[in-house]
Amino acid sequence: METPSDPARRTARLDSSRAADAQPARDDVRERNLPREPGRTAEPSPARNEGQPWFRRRGVIIGGALILILALVLGALWWWHESGIETTDDAYLEAHVVYVSPQIAGQVTRVLVEDNQPVRAGQPLVEIDPSQFQLAVQQALASRQQAQTALGQATASVAVAQAGLAQANADVASTQATAIRAQQDLKRYQSLRAVSPRALARSTVDEAVATARSAVAQQRADEQRVRSARAQIASAEAAVAGARARIATAQAGVAQARLNLSYTTVTARVDGHVANRSVAVGTYVTPGQEMMAIVPLHLWVRANFKEDMIAKLRPGQSVSIHIDACPAADARGHVISIQRGSGEAFALLPPENATGNYIKVVQRVPVRIALDSVPAGCVLGPGMSVEPVIRVR
Numbered sequence: 001m002e003t004p005s006d007p008a009r010r011t012a013r014l015d016s017s018r019a020a021d022a023q024p025a026r027d028d029v030r031e032r033n034l035p036r037e038p039g040r041t042a043e044p045s046p047a048r049n050e051g052q053p054w055f056r057r058r059g060v061i062i063g064g065a066l067i068l069i070l071a072l073v074l075g076a077l078w079w080w081h082e083s084g085i086e087t088t089d090d091a092y093l094e095a096h097v098v099y100v101s102p103q104i105a106g107q108v109t110r111v112l113v114e115d116n117q118p119v120r121a122g123q124p125l126v127e128i129d130p131s132q133f134q135l136a137v138q139q140a141l142a143s144r145q146q147a148q149t150a151l152g153q154a155t156a157s158v159a160v161a162q163a164g165l166a167q168a169n170a171d172v173a174s175t176q177a178t179a180i181r182a183q184q185d186l187k188r189y190q191s192l193r194a195v196s197p198r199a200l201a202r203s204t205v206d207e208a209v210a211t212a213r214s215a216v217a218q219q220r221a222d223e224q225r226v227r228s229a230r231a232q233i234a235s236a237e238a239a240v241a242g243a244r245a246r247i248a249t250a251q252a253g254v255a256q257a258r259l260n261l262s263y264t265t266v267t268a269r270v271d272g273h274v275a276n277r278s279v280a281v282g283t284y285v286t287p288g289q290e291m292m293a294i295v296p297l298h299l300w301v302r303a304n305f306k307e308d309m310i311a312k313l314r315p316g317q318s319v320s321i322h323i324d325a326c327p328a329a330d331a332r333g334h335v336i337s338i339q340r341g342s343g344e345a346f347a348l349l350p351p352e353n354a355t356g357n358y359i360k361v362v363q364r365v366p367v368r369i370a371l372d373s374v375p376a377g378c379v380l381g382p383g384m385s386v387e388p389v390i391r392v393r
Contacts, residue, residue, distance in 0.1 A: 084391060084392060084393045085389050085390060085391055085392060086305065086309050086312060086313060086389075086390045086392055087387060087388060087389045087390065088303055088304065088305050088306070088309070088387070088388065089385075089387050090303070090304040090305075090364060091301055091302065091303035091304065091369075091385070091386050091387060091388050092301070092302060092382075092383055092384060092385050092386060093299050093300070093301060093302075093323075093380060093381065093382050093383065093384045093386060094299065094300055094301070094302045094382050094383075095295055095296050095298065095299045095300070095381070095382040096296060096298075097275075097293050097294070097295055097296070097382060098269055098270050098272070098293065098294040098296065099290050099292075099293050099294075100125060100126075100266060100268070100269075100290070100291050100292045100293065100294060101287070101288050101289055101290055101291060102126070102128060102263065102266055102285045102286070102287060102288075102289060102291065103263045103287050104128065104133070104260055104263045104264065104287060105284070105285065105286045105287060106128035106129050106132070106133075106264065106284070106285065107128065107129045107282065107283070107284050107285075108126055108127070108128055108129075108279055108280070108281055108282060108283045108284075108285060109127050109128065109129050109281065110126070110127040110281065111125075111126055111127075111277075111279055111280060111281055112124050112125055112126065112127070113125050113274050113277070113292075114274065114277070115274055115275065115276070115277050116273055116274060116275065117273065117274045118271075118272070118273050118274075119268045119271070119272060119273070119274060119294065120268065120271050121267075121268055121269060121270050121271050122267050122268065123267060123268045124265050124266070124267055125266050125267060125268055125274075125291075125292070126265075126266040126279060126291060127264060127265050127266075128263070128264040128265075128266070128285065129264070130261055130264040133257065133260045133261040133263075133264055134261060136257040136260060136261070137254065137257040137258055137261055139257070140250065140253040140254040140256070140257040140258075141254055143250040143253055144247060144250030144251055144253070144254055145250075146246075146250070147243060147246035147247040147249070147250040148243075148247055148250075150239075150242075150243040150246060151240060151243035151244055151246075151247055153239075153243075154236060154239035154240040154242070154243045155240055155243075157232075157235075157236035157239060157240075158233060158236035158237055158239075158240055160232075160236070161229060161232035161233040161235070161236045162229075162233055164225075164229040164232060167229075168225040168226040168228070168229045169226055266291070268294055269294070270294060270296045271296065271297050272294040272295045272296040272297055273294065273295050273381075274292055274293075274294060275292070275293045275294070275295050275381075276292060276293045277291070277292040278290065278291060278292065279291035279292060295381055295382065299371055299380055299381075299382065300336070300368055300369060300370055300371060301319075301321060301333065301368070301369035301370075301371065301386055301388055302366055302367075302368060302369075303366070303367045303369055303386075303388045304343060304364035304365065304366055304367075305364065305365055305367055306362050306363075306364060306365075307342065307362060307363045307364070307365050308362065310338055310365050310367065312392040312393075313335060313338060313367060313390060313392065314335065314392075315334075315335050315336060315337055315338070316334055316335060317334060317335045317390050317391060317392060318332070318333075318334055318390075318391050319332070319333040319334055319335060319369050319388050319389065319390050319391075320332065320388070320389045320391075321333050321369070321371070321386050321387070321388045321389075322386060322387040322388075322389070323374075323375075323378060323380070323384065323385075323386050324384065324385045324386065324387075325378060325379060325380065325384050326374075326375050326377075326378040326380075328375065329375040330375075331371055331372075331373060331374045331375060331378075331386075332371075332372045332373045333369045333370050333371045333372050333373075333388070334369070334370055334372060335367060335368075335369055335370075335390060336368040336369060336370050337367075337368050338365065338366075338367050338368075339365055339366040339367070339368070341365075342363035342364060342365050343363070343364050343365070343366055344363060344364075369388055369390075
């Protein structure tokens with residue numbers, strides 16, 4: 001049974017427990033009001049550090065700063081690298097493709113090569129029927145023989161004319177002597193007749209006069225034969241010159257006939273590979289008709305750079321060339337030259353910017369790049385796409 005003193009004891013215990021609970025709070029208040037010791041900092045409680053956001057933690061901030069610095073360094077390196085090169089994807093391989101055409105007309109009898117076959121300069125490619133050209137050679141040889149015969153005849157005529165001239169000169173000398181003697185006789189007769197008319201008959205004097213006149217006439221006739229002989233010599237010499245000219249013409253005809261005969265075998269002019277063969281046995285071809293093409297071994301790169309990119313380009317700069325047909329390795333080369341003018345300036349119909357509305361368009365300027373080394377095993381040809389990277393510093 002509870003005594004009256006029990007409630008009083010319970011109340012006293014409650015009061016003592018409340019006082020005990022309130023004592024630490026008062027101690028905390030006193031500690032906050034007391035001055036702190038120098039150099040001593042309050043350490044954050046683990047509960048307070050765990051309550052902060054993750055992006056405000058020290059490790060996250062340091063890691064983020066390092067990543068930012070690394071990104072800046074990589075960006076600077078990338079900018080330095082990109083500012084030292086010029087590149088374009090508007091580039092391709094080029095070559096002076098040799099188109100094979102016949103120089104004579106005729107029927108094809110043999111085709112000695114196939115598409116993509118490698119050939120050497122001078123190698124036979126196509127043969128054309130040579131029959132008519134062999135006949136032409138024989139005719140030219142016959143014409144040359146006729147011209148040589150005519151030359152022999154003309155040369156003989158010169159000799160005959162020269163002999164006639166010599167005979168005419170001899171006749172002139174003889175008749176000249178006869179004329180002189182006749183003149184002398186006439187003078188003697190006339191003198192004697194004048195001194196003694198009876199000593200000489202009149203008929204004798206008249207006969208001497210006739211003889212002197214006849215001798216002079218004969219001398220003039222012989223002199224005319226000399227001039228005729230000289231004219232015959234000139235004519236014979238002209239015939240000789242004409243015969244020699246005909247021989248030269250015939251010789252040229254022989255050479256032309258033989259040249260046409262050699263054209264019956266069409267040969268390769270350069271080393272390379274056969275491409276786009278369109279001729280077959282039995283085809284009748286004409287001069288200038290394209291039969292096939294030969295892609296030469298010498299190739300280069302035509303790169304069309306924008307006009308605002310060529311300021312730093314110079315001949316001799318090294319180039320790394322990525323060839324789409326050879327993705328395993330890049331080719332090496334160097335800049336040869338830069339075209340003076342954009343590609344549109346040399347087009348079939350160049351633009352006329354002075355008419356109509358004008359819209360500025362960045363032009364492309366062709367740059368020629370030589371191939372110094374090419375990866376082994378690459379099958380290259382004109383028109384293939386490449387991507388040159390030019391080191392400008």
